[in-house]
Amino acid sequence: MSKxxxxxxxxxxxxxxxxxxxxxxxxxxxxxxxYISDFQQKFRIGxxxxxxxxxxxxxFMIQFMDRSRWVIFSxxxxxxxxxxxxxxxxxxxxxxxxxxxxAILAYSPESDDVENxxxxxxxxxxxxxxxxxxxxxxxxxxxxxxxxEALATLEDEVDIPSNTPNAKVGKIWDKKGKSFEKYVAEILxxxxxxxxxxxxxxxxxxxxxxxxxxxxxxxxxxxTNVIKIExxxxxxxxxxxxxxxxxxxxxxxxxxxSDGEMLQITISCKRSKCDTVSIxxxxxxxxxxxxxxxxxxxxxxLNDFQYFGNVKDLPPETEKDLxxxxxxxxxxxxxxxxxxxxxxxxxxxxxxxxxxxxxTTKDCFxxxxxxxxxxxxxxxxxxxxxxxxxxxxxxxxxxxxxLKAPVL
Numbered sequence: 001m002s003k004x005x006x007x008x009x010x011x012x013x014x015x016x017x018x019x020x021x022x023x024x025x026x027x028x029x030x031x032x033x034x035y036i037s038d039f040q041q042k043f044r045i046g047x048x049x050x051x052x053x054x055x056x057x058x059x060f061m062i063q064f065m066d067r068s069r070w071v072i073f074s075x076x077x078x079x080x081x082x083x084x085x086x087x088x089x090x091x092x093x094x095x096x097x098x099x100x101x102x103a104i105l106a107y108s109p110e111s112d113d114v115e116n117x118x119x120x121x122x123x124x125x126x127x128x129x130x131x132x133x134x135x136x137x138x139x140x141x142x143x144x145x146x147x148x149e150a151l152a153t154l155e156d157e158v159d160i161p162s163n164t165p166n167a168k169v170g171k172i173w174d175k176k177g178k179s180f181e182k183y184v185a186e187i188l189x190x191x192x193x194x195x196x197x198x199x200x201x202x203x204x205x206x207x208x209x210x211x212x213x214x215x216x217x218x219x220x221x222x223x224t225n226v227i228k229i230e231x232x233x234x235x236x237x238x239x240x241x242x243x244x245x246x247x248x249x250x251x252x253x254x255x256x257x258s259d260g261e262m263l264q265i266t267i268s269c270k271r272s273k274c275d276t277v278s279i280x281x282x283x284x285x286x287x288x289x290x291x292x293x294x295x296x297x298x299x300x301x302l303n304d305f306q307y308f309g310n311v312k313d314l315p316p317e318t319e320k321d322l323x324x325x326x327x328x329x330x331x332x333x334x335x336x337x338x339x340x341x342x343x344x345x346x347x348x349x350x351x352x353x354x355x356x357x358x359x360t361t362k363d364c365f366x367x368x369x370x371x372x373x374x375x376x377x378x379x380x381x382x383x384x385x386x387x388x389x390x391x392x393x394x395x396x397x398x399x400x401x402x403l404k405a406p407v408l
Contacts (some may be wrong), residue, residue: 087131106139180271241345252265281393306400
């Protein structure tokens with residue numbers, strides 16, 4: 001073997017080690033930020049009928065808050081012979097551990113094989129080749145993919161493991177609550193998007209701009225008549241309700257028109273990977289206070305449901321009576337649940353005039369006036385003749401009522 005080849009092999013070994021070290025640092029950072037709940041190096045399992053309990057291997061396994069897992073392989077070059085071995089490991093890891101939902105092959109964005117990696121990734125994602133490895137991504141793309149998955153898994157009710165540190169739980173739920181709101185606020189005041197819109201240019205390949213366009217169209221804004229759009233998703237600026245709870249408004253957009261007039265648009269933001277999203281959570285007495293404070297029968301029925309927590313355990317006569325009592329209040333219920341109307345607020349900007357929803361698995365971004373949204377969901381068949389699914393949040397049975405709304 002030549003000296004040049006020996007040096008080349010040493011360099012490959014060093015690069016491989018550096019790749020592993022880079023990924024370790026990246027995953028440690030994501031763990032500290034709360035995007036993942038755990039990660040494990042040198043993840044190994046075996047087939048239950050085999051004596052070798054560590055036959056199948058991935059350099060890294062990460063776990064999300066919903067306990068789903070990904071396995072991550074790394075490489076420095078696009079060698080199909082090596083990838084075949086990783087394919088075999090990925091196939092068996094996913095087959096033997098059903099919590100492993102995805103396998104990723106990661107590489108450094110500084111690799112000399114970037115174009116080859118991208119071509120191979122395209123073969124996997126378009127179905128040109130059958131693969132147990134779902135994606136081939138550079139480190140930056142991997143981080144983005146992990147963050148997106150972490151936030152998507154938290155759109156549904158997640159029972160966070162009891163051993164998760166409190167500080168990390170706070171970070172996780174903070175990301176869930178603010179990420180989509182911040183996104184809507186940022187694209188609305190994006191200067192480049194604003195300039196494109198003013199000039200009548202529409203870069204259709206830019207998904208973020210198309211979301212911006214959907215927003216300004218829904219707000220019925222005339223590009224020739226708007227000078228500036230400023231937004232905030234800061235809870236301190238929007239304020240809290242007199243009760244101490246959060247208002248329905250997640251984003252406020254202040255729009256300056258050419259004649260000096262100021263418009264204020266208030267927006268509720270909802271994002272989910274499912275067809276419904278948690279939209280409302282209050283005590284039974286708060287429901288009664290807002291909907292019909294003098295209706296003692298409704299108050300008792302609402303408290304009965306809160307106690308049982310679901311329709312299945314509710315006595316049939318209670319279900320029927322609650323449906324009858326809610327029937328004349330359906331419009332008021334929907335406007336309160338979606339826009340906050342009817343509740344006590346500190347100022348009118350805490351009522352949401354629009355609702356923006358994003359269904360992540362269908363990549364569906366929609367904008368509606370709250371009144372229009374309430375009209376659209378009125379035909380949906382939910383609990384007690386309402387358009388909402390009635391339930392309770394994790395560990396809140398008997399303490400409050402949670403409603404889930406359709407994502408349109």
